Each structure stands twice: as structure tokens, then as C-alpha cells.
Amino acid sequence: MKVEGLEGMYAGLTPQAGLLIVGILTTVCIALHLLYRRKVSKKTLILLSIIFSIGFLSSVAGVLASPLISGVDGPYYPYSVRELLEGDGLEEPDQPVVFYLMAIFAVVVGDITLGVKLAQALFPSLFIPVGFALIFYLTKKEQLSLFMVAPLVFIACALAAKICILKNMPAMVLALLFYLFFIKLARGEGRTLDFRIRKLRAVLNENFLISLFLFGMMALTHFLTAGFIFITVVAHLAFQLGYFRRLPRHELAFTGILVMVISAGLLLPIGTRVLSTTNSFAEGALPIPTEPFPFRLSSSPEAPAYHFLPLIMLSIAAFYFMIKERKYPSCVLGVSLLTGLLCVQPWMIDPLYGFRFGFLTLLSIIPMIALGASLTRKRHPKVSGSFFWVFALFCVGMFVGMGLTAGPLGPGALTVEQWEYSAGLREQLPDNCILTTGYPEYILEYEYWDKLIFDRDVKPLCDVEEAPLSLEETSTRLMDRQYEFQQPCLLLIPHQAIEDENLRRLGLKNTGIQNQKTAVLELRDEIAFLTDLGDEVPINVDILVSLPDLENEG
Amino acid sequence: MVEPIEWATLSGELEERENERGKLCLYLTDGWRAENLQAESLKLSTVAINEFYVVLRLKNTPYWENSEWENLPMEPDHEEKSSPPHEFVMNSNPLFAFILFPIELSEILYGTAAYGVVKLLIAVPLTVGLIGLVLRLCVDVWVHLHRSSHLSKEGRR
Numbered sequence: 282m283k284v285e286g287l288e289g290m291y292a293g294l295t296p297q298a299g300l301l302i303v304g305i306l307t308t309v310c311i312a313l314h315l316l317y318r319r320k321v322s323k324k325t326l327i328l329l330s331i332i333f334s335i336g337f338l339s340s341v342a343g344v345l346a347s348p349l350i351s352g353v354d355g356p357y358y359p360y361s362v363r364e365l366l367e368g369d370g371l372e373e374p375d376q377p378v379v380f381y382l383m384a385i386f387a388v389v390v391g392d393i394t395l396g397v398k399l400a401q402a403l404f405p406s407l408f409i410p411v412g413f414a415l416i417f418y419l420t421k422k423e424q425l426s427l428f429m430v431a432p433l434v435f436i437a438c439a440l441a442a443k444i445c446i447l448k449n450m451p452a453m454v455l456a457l458l459f460y461l462f463f464i465k466l467a468r469g470e471g472r473t474l475d476f477r478i479r480k481l482r483a484v485l486n487e488n489f490l491i492s493l494f495l496f497g498m499m500a501l502t503h504f505l506t507a508g509f510i511f512i513t514v515v516a517h518l519a520f521q522l523g524y525f526r527r528l529p530r531h532e533l534a535f536t537g538i539l540v541m542v543i544s545a546g547l548l549l550p551i552g553t554r555v556l557s558t559t560n561s562f563a564e565g566a567l568p569i570p571t572e573p574f575p576f577r578l579s580s581s582p583e584a585p586a587y588h589f590l591p592l593i594m595l596s597i598a599a600f601y602f603m604i605k606e607r608k609y610p611s612c613v614l615g616v617s618l619l620t621g622l623l624c625v626q627p628w629m630i631d632p633l634y635g636f637r638f639g640f641l642t643l644l645s646i647i648p649m650i651a652l653g654a655s656l657t658r659k660r661h662p663k664v665s666g667s668f669f670w671v672f673a674l675f676c677v678g679m680f681v682g683m684g685l686t687a688g689p690l691g692p693g694a695l696t697v698e699q700w701e702y703s704a705g706l707r708e709q710l711p712d713n714c715i716l717t718t719g720y721p722e723y724i725l726e727y728e729y730w731d732k733l734i735f736d737r738d739v740k741p742l743c744d745v746e747e748a749p750l751s752l753e754e755t756s757t758r759l760m761d762r763q764y765e766f767q768q769p770c771l772l773l774i775p776h777q778a779i780e781d782e783n784l785r786r787l788g789l790k791n792t793g794i795q796n797q798k799t800a801v802l803e804l805r806d807e808i809a810f811l812t813d814l815g816d817e818v819p820i821n822v823d824i825l826v827s828l829p830d831l832e833n834e835g
Numbered sequence: 836m837v838e839p840i841e842w843a844t845l846s847g848e849l850e851e852r853e854n855e856r857g858k859l860c861l862y863l864t865d866g867w868r869a870e871n872l873q874a875e876s877l878k879l880s881t882v883a884i885n886e887f888y889v890v891l892r893l894k895n896t897p898y899w900e901n902s903e904w905e906n907l908p909m910e911p912d913h914e915e916k917s918s919p920p921h922e923f924v925m926n927s928n929p930l931f932a933f934i935l936f937p938i939e940l941s942e943i944l945y946g947t948a949a950y951g952v953v954k955l956l957i958a959v960p961l962t963v964g965l966i967g968l969v970l971r972l973c974v975d976v977w978v979h980l981h982r983s984s985h986l987s988k989e990g991r992r
Contacts, residue, residue: 519964817883819902
């Protein structure tokens with residue numbers, strides 16, 4: 282079966298893609314109907330379905346606005362899906378959920394990039410129904426829950442089109458669901474299962490098992506999110522002990538099982554990788570400052586925690602009301618916020634990764650604000666209203682702010698023009714060669730662009746500031762590079778750079794591999810075979826050269 | 836027009852240059868010239884050869900045994916990330932020294948395999964617990980003060 286979009290640009294919106302979009306919308310709406318037909322009014326159900334549909338369709342429009350794959354780590358995902366479909370396996374086989382889902386989408390629509398883009402649109406939109414479920418459970422108010430999830434349309438669209446970290450997003454949706462069932466568990470709700478052992482019967486109920494299942498799914502989707510949720514669960518116990526001076530039985534039992542499951546998981550081969558990643562995250566942190574108040578809102582100016590300041594302030598107010606109203610189980614949300622703010626400190630983990638924890642604080646912030654609004658509604662209606670309006674303004678502001686961001690999307694993102702320089706060469710390139718370049722068009726900031734477009738890394742012959750090199754300099758450095766690696770090196774070069782040039786004189790020749798904008802050169806055989814001798818000849822020797830043909834050629 | 840050195844004089848030429856310079860001297864030429872070459876009889880030995888070129892040396896040169904080769908990377912190089920060294924410093928602020936104590940204590944394990952797990956999975960939750968404890972102490976003090984002032988007002992009435 283022919284699949285398009287192999288190099289990060291989708292070929293066009295196919296009828297299959299339209300069917301998939303309709304299929305997703307129908308599935309989610311039917312699921313909402315089945316889950317909520319007896320709990321909320323028909324009007325609320327219809328409105329929720331409409332809000333989700335708007336969120337999903339505007340996210341689809343957002344991601345399809347750029348023909349290239351976009352978002353944080355954007356090219357990594359189509360590259361992984363392509364590897365998976367070609368039978369080469371996944372680079373991260375222990376976190377496969379999202380990749381398999383994207384592969385199914387890609388096969389259905391017949392275009393890898395389009396399939397990945399539709400997944401990018403879907404996951405942030407799922408915050409709407411899942412957010413509704415959690416907020417409605419916490420507040421028991423249909424109208425308020427709808428009001429709170431409506432602005433999420435803006436956030437979903439902005440996240441899908443501009444950020445969309447594809448492994449984080451589905452894990453974050455699962456995390457929100459996890460909070461819902463964990464709070465239910467903490468409240469002691471749910472049917473108990475018919476166990477013969479009385480102590481087990483008292484603890485193991487349906488919410489216990491659903492929470493455990495959701496945690497497992499989260500771990501199979503994104504380690505960091507699952508790790509963060511685990512820290513939150515343990516921190517919840519510690520907070521209950523510190524503040525409420527009680528150790529809740531259900532959560533304690535759940536944490537015990539979780540610790541056992543995780544410990545067993547760490548004994549598997551993936552455990553070593555998880556431990557070493559955790560260690561490198563922690564070891565990259567800065568030392569704890571000795572100043573009186575060492576806390577920062579973000580580890581870098583770009584970190585989301587910094588941007589979420591108005592929401593964090595609101596959440597802290599909501600946390601105050603939660604504690605005041607003695608809503609013990611809901612405190613897990615406040616603890617999650619505290620944990621996220623603690624983990625984002627540059628002295629906790631490598632500042633490069635701090636933003637991911639800052640991003641995870643969003644999980645607890647939205648339901649907390651909703652709960653705060655609900656708790657203050659009777660006594661302080663104005664305060665309650667301000668909770669909603671600040672949230673709504675933030676969502677719209679985020680949407681407008683991100684939409685106005687000029688230029689291509691995501692770190693290291695390419696423009697279509699840049700992409701055209703490199704696209705279409707992958708299948709012409711031979712195996713076992715190293716790609717090099719001295720031209721800025723091919724020095725791509727994000728390594729997975731190289732892998733997606735060329736199926737291998739491109740080794741620049743110079744820094745991007747030094748590029749473009751002169752043709753003479755390029756040729757010399759290519760020889761050095763080929764001597765160094767003792768492997769054939771190919772040179773990516775724009776057509777206009779070699780117009781009217783005597784390539785033979787420079788020791789170069791055209792391989793015939795090309796696209797509209799780029800030619801691929803290599804060293805002439807006479808030069809290439811000279812460099813091949815490199816590893817066999819001792820160093821610090823004098824060599825008498827007698828190559829009359831080359832020398833006579835000048 | 837450049838002409839190659841004659842095979843008959845090559846060993847003499849190499850020997851002379853080695854004596855002159857005190858180091859190994861090699862001869863690089865086109866491979867096709869060395870076809871059917873009786874290297875043994877010319878006191879020569881092949882160092883390297885490929886489809887285009889051949890590199891020769893004197894067969895009994897004393898410098899060959901001490902020769903060194905460059906270690907060329909077979910794979911393209913990749914940068915290895917190095918983490919900055921840590922110093923174990925206690926926080927001088929007594930309040931935060933208390934709250935951050937678990938994290939500061941975990942710094943002792945820096946460099947060991949357990950460091951990341953202890954810092955993130957144990958020290959962070961404990962710190963959150965301590966934040967809860969401090970929060971509760973503040974609330975208790977507030978309630979106590981509030982109640983005392985309330986009671987004194989009641990007493991005056």
C-alpha cells in the first residue's frame with residue numbers, strides 16, 4: 282500500500298482523512314452520550330458535544346494550516362511512525378501507545394504526516410470531554426462545567442497548532458482521568474469487588490483498579506507524566522500527614538501497590554533506562570541557592586509556569602478554599618500544583634527539562650479553578666465570577682498570543698522553502714555514506730528533521746554562522762571529513778552554488794542525485810581513494826608523492 | 836611535465852631522505868605503475884594499496900617498528916553531555932532549610948545511581964509534606980491568635 286507524507290509534508294486532505302475526522306467526532310460524541318445520558322441533561326450533553334466538535338475541528342484547521350509537521354519535537358513523530366510501518370521498530374518501544382495510534386491513523390488516511398497531524402489535533406481536544414468529566418464530578422454543576430470547558434477550545438487549538446508535544450498530550454489526558462478516579466478512590470466511592478479476604482475487599486474497589494489501569498496506560502504513553510503523577514500521589518500522602526495529620530487508608534494502599542508495580546517494572550530492562558534518565562535529569566540541575574527565597578516560577582523565560590502566573594494565583598486561591606471547606610480528597614489537585622512548581626525549579630532538574638513540569642501544572646490548575654469558583658459561588662458570587670473570567674481571558678489570550686507568533690511552528694521548525702532544498706533526496710541516497718554540507722540550507726536545528734528527510738544525520742562542515750563556505754573550502758573540508766571517517770561522504774549543495782564552476786578542478790564530481798534545488802556531490806575517485814589510505818599510513822612520516830597525472834592536471 | 840621517480844633508484848632515494856630527516860619516508864604513487872613490481876628485489880615493501888594508489892616503504896627501514904597510527908573514528912562523532920559538578924551547601928535560611936531539607940539531604944547521593952530516584956520520588960513528596968506541615972502550623976497560630984483576640988473582646992463585654 283502506498284503511503285504519502287514520508288518526509289514531513291502532507292500531500293493533501295484525502296477523503297479517508299475526512300472520514301477519519303467524522304469517525305473521531307462520532308465516536309467521542311457517542312461515548313459522551315453513553316457515559317452521561319443519565320447524569321446530565323440532554324441540553325448539556327448536546328452543548329458538550331458541540332464544544333468538543335468545535336475544539337477538534339479548529340485544532341484540525343490549526344494543524345493543517347502549515348503543510349509541514351510542526352510543534353515541539355514535530356519531525357520525531359512521523360519519523361518514528363515511518364520506521365514502525367517499515368518494520369524497523371520504535372526508538373522508544375517501552376512507550377508505544379501514541380506511536381501505534383498514529384500509525385493506525387497514518388494507514389487509514391494513507392499519509393504519515395497527515396495521520397500524525399490528526400493525532401496532534403485530537404489529543405488537546407480530548408481535554409474538553411475529560412476536563413468536563415472531572416469538573417462536573419468535583420462541582421456537580423452542569424452549567425459551570427460547561428462554562429469552564431468552553432474556553433478550552435482556544436487552548437486546545439493553540440496547543441495543537443503551536444506546541445503539541447505528542448507523547449505528553451495523550452498522557453496528560455490520561456492523567457486528568459486518573460485524577461478523577463483517584464479522587465473518587467480517596468472519597469471511598471465505587472463498588473467493592475467480591476474478594477474473599479476482608480481487608481482486600483475493603484480497599485480494592487473499581488476505582489482502585491481503574492486508577493491502576495490508567496497509571497499503567499500513562500506509563501506506556503509517557504514516562505515523565507507517569508513519574509510526575511506518581512510523585513503527586515506520594516506527595517498527596519505526605520501532605521495529608523503534614524496538614525490534616527491523617528494517613529488515608531485507600532490512598533496508602535494504592536501507593537503501596539503502585540510502589541510494588543513500579544519496583545517490579547524497574548527490574549525489567551527498561552528500568553535501567555528509566556533510572557538513568559531520571560538520574561541525568563536530576564544531575565543536570567543547578568545547586569540549591571542559599572538565598573532566603575530560592576523558588577522561581579520558571580527555570581527559563583520560555584517555561585510555561587511563568588506564563589501561567591494568573592492561573593497559578595487563582596489556583597492558590599482555590600486551594601485555600603478547598604482547605605477551608607475541608608475537601609480532603611480534592612487536595613490532590615493542590616498538591617499536584619505544588620509538586621509541579623517544585624519540580625520546575627532549576628535546582629530540582631536540568632533547567633532544559635523544567636518546562637515540561639511547568640506544563641504538567643496545567644493538569645491541576647483548570648479543575649482547581651473550577652472547584653474554587655464552585656466553592657465561592659454562594660457566599661462570594663463576584664469572586665466566583667472572576668475565577669471564570671480570568672480563566673476565559675487567559676485562554677483567549679493564549680490563543681491570540683500564540684497565533685500572532687510569527688514564523689514557522691515549533692523549535693527548529695522549517696519553512697516550506699527550506700524543506701524543498703532537502704526533500705526528495707532520501708530514496709536516491711546510497712546506504713553507508715555520510716551526508717555533509719557547508720551551506721545553511723541544510724544545517725537543520727533539530728536532528729530529527731535530518732532523520733525524517735534524509736534518513737540519517739547531516740554532518741555540517743562548519744558552524745551555521747560560518748556557512749556558506751566557498752567551494753574551495755568546502756572541497757578541502759570534505760576531504761578532511763572523508764579521511765576522518767574513512768567512509769564515502771556526500772555533499773549537499775544548492776544548484777546555484779555550482780553553476781559555471783569547474784568541479785573537476787576542485788576534486789569534486791556530481792553524483793547525479795538531485796532535486797529541484799539541490800545537487801549531491803562527492804569527491805572525485807582519485808581524491809577519494811587518496812583519503813582512503815589515511816588509516817593505513819602511519820603518522821609523523823614524510824611522503825614522497827609521485828602522481829604525475831594529478832600533478833600535470835594542476 | 837612531472838615525471839615519476841625511477842623504480843631502480845627509489846630505495847636509494849628513500850634511504851637518503853630517511854637518513855637526512857631522521858624519520859620514516861614513504862612513497863605514494865599510482866597503483867597501475869606498481870603492477871608487476873618486484874618489490875622484494877627492489878628492497879621495497881607495500882604499506883597500503885587501493886584501486887588507485889600504492890604506498891611503499893623501504894623493506895628494512897629501522898623507523899617502521901616505531902611507527903604510530905592515528906585512531907580515526909569509524910562512526911561520526913557525537914557530543915556527550917557532561918553534568919556540572921555539585922557542591923553540597925546547606926540553605927542558610929532556617930525556614931527553607933527546614934522545608935528543603937529532604938532535597939538538600941538527597942544531594943549527598945549526587946553521582947550515585949540512586950540520586951535521581953531519591954531526589955524526585957522521595958525528597959519532593961517529603962518537601963510537599965513539610966510545606967503542608969508549615970501551612971498547618973501557620974493556620975493553627977492564626978486560629979489561636981484570632982480566638983484569643985475574640986475571647987478577650989468577649990471578656991471585655
